[in-house]
Amino acid sequence: xxxxxxxxxxxxxxxxxxxxxxxxxxxxxxxxxxxxxxxxxxxxxxxxxxxxxxxxxxxxxxxxxxxxxxxxxxxxxxxxxxxxxxxxxxxxxxxxxxxxxxxxxxxxxxxxxxxxxxxxxxxxxxxxxxxxxxxxxxxxxxxx
Amino acid sequence: xxxxxxxxxxxxxxxxxxxxxxxxxxxxxxxxxxxxxxxxxxxxxxxxxxxxxxxxxxxxxxxxxxxxxxxxxxxxxxxxxxxxxxxxxxxxxxxxxxxx
Numbered sequence: 001x002x003x004x005x006x007x008x009x010x011x012x013x014x015x016x017x018x019x020x021x022x023x024x025x026x027x028x029x030x031x032x033x034x035x036x037x038x039x040x041x042x043x044x045x046x047x048x049x050x051x052x053x054x055x056x057x058x059x060x061x062x063x064x065x066x067x068x069x070x071x072x073x074x075x076x077x078x079x080x081x082x083x084x085x086x087x088x089x090x091x092x093x094x095x096x097x098x099x100x101x102x103x104x105x106x107x108x109x110x111x112x113x114x115x116x117x118x119x120x121x122x123x124x125x126x127x128x129x130x131x132x133x134x135x136x137x138x139x140x141x142x143x144x
Numbered sequence: 145x146x147x148x149x150x151x152x153x154x155x156x157x158x159x160x161x162x163x164x165x166x167x168x169x170x171x172x173x174x175x176x177x178x179x180x181x182x183x184x185x186x187x188x189x190x191x192x193x194x195x196x197x198x199x200x201x202x203x204x205x206x207x208x209x210x211x212x213x214x215x216x217x218x219x220x221x222x223x224x225x226x227x228x229x230x231x232x233x234x235x236x237x238x239x240x241x242x243x244x
Contacts, residue, residue: 044188
């Protein structure tokens with residue numbers, strides 16, 4: 001369970017949530033004090049800020065506990081036609097780690113990472129490159 | 145997914161128009177003409193609708209891969225005038241491309 005609460009992503013979520021909720025608590029306090037001194041508009045805002053803070057807490061909890069990488073994968077799989085596009089992106093994004101070979105320029109038809117690879121190995125390397133690209137893309141999602 | 149996109153788009157337009165009402169009509173009326181009526185009505189309603197908008201945007205975002213920058217744009221659309229319409233177009237185009 002360590003990664004649920006203590007991963008760097010989780011800690012970033014804790015900090016963001018704490019800052020936002022603290023700010024909204026302050027704004028609630030400010031609006032409540034104005035409401036008590038007779039400002040009817042502030043009376044409504046004094047209830048809206050806690051509501052917004054509730055939404056933030058919900059998002060924080062949801063992002064902490066979501067299953068790894070739900071949704072994103074499905075989207076990428078469903079866009080099968082753009083597979084070559086995904087591989088082409090990979091070459092820019094650091095596919096060099098695969099087999100220790102530097103990635104050559106992508107040709108739109110077939111992408112090869114080594115000169116001596118056969119068709120099956122080429123397909124597998126393309127698959128690895130795609131996984132690499134989808135894993136490294138910078139998102140706020142739970143990492144795979 | 146298309147339902148989530150539609151909900152988000154409706155709320156983006158509602159919040160975008162509401163914010164324009166508030167900033168272009170309500171605030172000048174209150175502080176220049178001294179009549180706070182529009183702000184008193186539109187202000188709280190916009191507040192509630194913004195929370196609903198945020199919920200629909202989050203619902204849409206968690207179904208795909210959104211970057212932090214894209215999330216920030218969506219959040220900012222609620223309090224930067226006119227931004228809601230720009231962001232709505234970008235988001236719709238991107239989500240529809242991902243769906244294809």
